[in-house]
Amino acid sequence: MEAILLVGGQGTRLRPLTLSTPKPLLPMAGVPLLEHQLTRAREAGVRRLVFATSYRASMFTEAFGDGSRLGLEIVYCTEEEPLGTAGAIRNAAQALTGGPADPVLVLNGDILSSHDLHAQLAAHRKADAAVTLHLTLVDDARRYGAVPTAPDGRVLAFVEKSPNPPTNQVNAGCYIFRRSVIDEIPEGRVVSAEYEVFPGLLAAGEPIYGYVEAAYWLDVGTPAAFVKGASDLVTGAMTSPVVSGAEHGVLCLDGAFIAASAQVGGGTTVGEGARVGEKARVESSVLFDGAVVESGARVVRSVIGKNARICAGAVLEDVVIGDGATIGPGNELRSGLRVWPGVELPPMAVRFSHDA
Ligand code: GTP
Numbered sequence: 580m581e582a583i584l585l586v587g588g589q590g591t592r593l594r595p596l597t598l599s600t601p602k603p604l605l606p607m608a609g610v611p612l613l614e615h616q617l618t619r620a621r622e623a624g625v626r627r628l629v630f631a632t633s634y635r636a637s638m639f640t641e642a643f644g645d646g647s648r649l650g651l652e653i654v655y656c657t658e659e660e661p662l663g664t665a666g667a668i669r670n671a672a673q674a675l676t677g678g679p680a681d682p683v684l685v686l687n688g689d690i691l692s693s694h695d696l697h698a699q700l701a702a703h704r705k706a707d708a709a710v711t712l713h714l715t716l717v718d719d720a721r722r723y724g725a726v727p728t729a730p731d732g733r734v735l736a737f738v739e740k741s742p743n744p745p746t747n748q749v750n751a752g753c754y755i756f757r758r759s760v761i762d763e764i765p766e767g768r769v770v771s772a773e774y775e776v777f778p779g780l781l782a783a784g785e786p787i788y789g790y791v792e793a794a795y796w797l798d799v800g801t802p803a804a805f806v807k808g809a810s811d812l813v814t815g816a817m818t819s820p821v822v823s824g825a826e827h828g829v830l831c832l833d834g835a836f837i838a839a840s841a842q843v844g845g846g847t848t849v850g851e852g853a854r855v856g857e858k859a860r861v862e863s864s865v866l867f868d869g870a871v872v873e874s875g876a877r878v879v880r881s882v883i884g885k886n887a888r889i890c891a892g893a894v895l896e897d898v899v900i901g902d903g904a905t906i907g908p909g910n911e912l913r914s915g916l917r918v919w920p921g922v923e924l925p926p927m928a929v930r931f932s933h934d935a
Pocket of ligand 1: 586587593631664
């Protein structure tokens with residue numbers, strides 16, 4: 580089976596991390612986020628992938644080349660201006676080699692999922708569907724595309740980000756298209772799969788099916804989700820064939836150093852050459868390569884960018900620190916705060932505390 584990977588988005592919700600690196604290439608448990616999905620697709624029998632790139636396209640070629648490192652064949656189709664999710668699928672179709680009736684797997688590039696791709700494909704074949712969407716179950720569907728289905732799996736409606744979703748089954752960003760359906764998407768303009776193509780196919784009476792499976796699933800679109808995905812991969816709550824060497828809730832990459840009296844755990848990645856000083860505490864966090872957490876500092880559920888420095892005694896909870904930034908001693912940053920790359924915060928400059 581061939582696949583199209585949607586990887587051209589700007590990842591605005593993950594700024595500043597995505598200012599220099601596209602979201603699918605952000606390091607997650609030691610490899611680019613996308614690599615977890617690529618290896619799962621390979622295990623499900625995918626051999627050839629078309630990357631639909633746009634934002635910082637050349638970085639994908641640098642990271643994955645022709646795909647041979649992963650035992651895959653990867654080719655690239657770049658949009659000069661982003662064409663939206665379905666426009667990107669249409670544009671990438673020029674590089675597919677299959678026939679009109681062949682199934683094409685389409686994956687959003689920012690999803691971590693352990694659902695059974697074989698079973699989704701089997702459901703697609705059994706229904707002779709035009710498109711089969713993986714649907715997952717969430718507690719609160721208001722932020723997602725809700726997709727109610729009939730008992731036989733046939734999709735009844737697409738209800739995007741509604742305050743009153745009709746179901747908690749939501750579009751999980753992994754589709755199997757019949758190739759000929761992709762060829763019908765309008766060419767050369769911005770087209771949304773969620774708002775235009777799927778509702779249009781439904782209105783035209785095409786057989787659209789949902790494959791419901793509530794396996795581990797995470798849309799890694801926000802800093803909180805990024806931290807959760809990374810820590811789940813390190814603790815093993817989400818398994819990936821490309822994560823190795825995690826022990827006691829910590830993944831220590833080459834050349835990383837953790838002082839003997841430091842407490843590091845809860846699913847933390849300590850990147851290449853990163854350092855954690857004496858009596859520092861780092862929990863459920865991601866330290867990118869070369870990041871430094873000095874003695875006595877506390878970092879919880881946070882992302883520390885490349886070569887950023889968290890000085891002695893600083894406290895960080897639920898924050899994102901851009902590459903090369905310095906957080907001076909004694910600062911307390913919490914609750915979704917983001918520090919841009921290269922910023923130098925002087926000592927004791929910020930105390931953001933609920934009890935202040
Ligand atoms: P935000 O800006 O934070 O919403 O992130 P995003 O740009 O990644 O958008 P979103 O999460 O909605 O995108 C879902 C998937 O589709 C991601 O893997 C994106 O890379 C990809 N994507 C979104 N828009 C485009 C596009 O216009 N072209 C291509 N090739 N991919 C896209």
